[in-house]
Amino acid sequence: TRVRPGSKRCAVIGGSGFLGRHLVEKLLDRGYSVSLFDIRQSYELPGVTFHQGDLCDKQALLSALKDVSLVFHCASPAPSSDDRLLFERVNIQGTQTVIQACLDAGVQKLVLTSSASVVFEGTDVKNGKEDLPYAKKPIDYYTQTKIEQEKLVLEACNKPKGFLTVAIRPHGIFGPRDPQLVPTLVDAARRGKMKFIIGDGTNLVDFTYVENVVHGHILAAEHLRADSPICGKPYHITNDEPIRF
Template sequence: MATRSRPVSKKCAVIGGSGFLGQHLVESLLEKGYSVNVFDIHKGIQNDRVCFFQGDLCNVQDLQLALEGVTTVFHCASPAPSSDNRELFYKVNFIGTKAVIRACKQAGVQKLILTSSASVVFEGSDVKNGQEDLPYAKKPIDYYTETKILQEKEVLSSNNPDENFLTVAIRPHGIFGPRDPQLVPVLVDTAKRGKMKFIIGDGNNLVDFTFVKNVVHGHILAAERLEKNSAICGKAYHITNDEPIPFWEFLSRILVGLGYDAPRYHLPYLLVYYLAVMLSLVSLLLKPFLTFKPTFTPMRVALAGTYHYYSCEKAKCDMGYSPLVRLDKAIEETVQSYSHLRRAGSTAEM
């Protein structure tokens, strides 16, 4: 008996589907009955229900193979924010995104949902309950942010209902969850090396950390609401857990949950920040002679010592967004998923 094919409108592509967010997004789309193509530079996802396409993000012909018959594209490919490769950020986030837009239009794709970042409005100073109408950062804190601004502008400006091409940008902040190769593994490694003893500033600065399942939920809601004449066309939306938490409390809960000591000694924020600036200048001066990468960079210090949390009211109003998983449960799930990183001999529990 022949199986009935899914409606064409349910066929989508996830660009960057081998990554942390991409894998979670693909799994959720499959659960909702979508037919999914994945495009990435390497195959990091193993699922027989997915059609995988390997290629260069900047190559329109490579992309077109993955976009054939697709009506909705989720673009979440990006180098890790921790990288310091300016050329790579520019190539992937800007040049690659221009190629994605071109390929989408040539393939007849109707909807493009971009994974942007709330950092596009962050300049290293406090942002409290930030709204989407904040201006783009004039002095971005790093190359990642600088190129995410270019990327978001490119995607939103390409929104054109007359050509049946609709776009929206999702701005998550502080994504975490099971299988994240960055936050928890780096945090544990730092603790193992005895470098998680200090709190930068007074420790009261509130920050958004967003569970990956909630970020995925925001993306899919955007895709489902993205129609001609809808309020979200050509707009950007903050998607967070909507539960700001002190930065150092969040890190401490992860560390303690895995059997490590929480940081407890305070260092003055401005002192650490200016030391980080000086070390960055020294590293630049020494670059022709040796590679020197300071542990503390101005960007990392700013992220650790300032307020940066964002309002989700616009997403709630226009998309009906509400976090699926509350923060306490999200932290618990995340810690449990990293049981293999638990400190030897520890019996700590959440």
């Protein structure tokens, strides 16, 4: 049976953030109603119910997950905070709490925003595929906890229980309202700190436009079914074809 537009309800944990807000806006366009869970509120929109709370608090999560069958988890402390205990509490314990709350609430699908850095070992990766192993020596605490977080979510995929999971791994995300990537580069350039070359000047880095990242998340969510090969798998995501929904 086809779900009528408007009757689709999902939750976005971290929906007040840069990626989260773009995801929420696209979900609304596609006829979903959205339960937004975040520690802070950054905007209001028709079709969005805001629930303020810390994702480490299962009771708070449960009220946001009521009548929701699909959950996107794109909350994380900022990598720049470099606060090991905070990353461990939110990205590891908090993700365990998210999974438990999903199971308790009868959620059927969980889509995690992971990171391409989970396979970055400090040396060049060109055309890296998903069969690369997790980094043995992650570059920072943030990445270390993103690895643990991704493993937790993918291992929680359980077809008999009707709980399906998938992870999307973007690298640097840019686009409207980007609070970090481009502003940091522009700021460094203004302060004259971009006058050096890393390597021989041919190095490449993978930045992905935010709408492509959103597109990847929604495709993953809408193809996540018990008979789908994407269950329990991570996917790198980058710019390629223009976005067409």
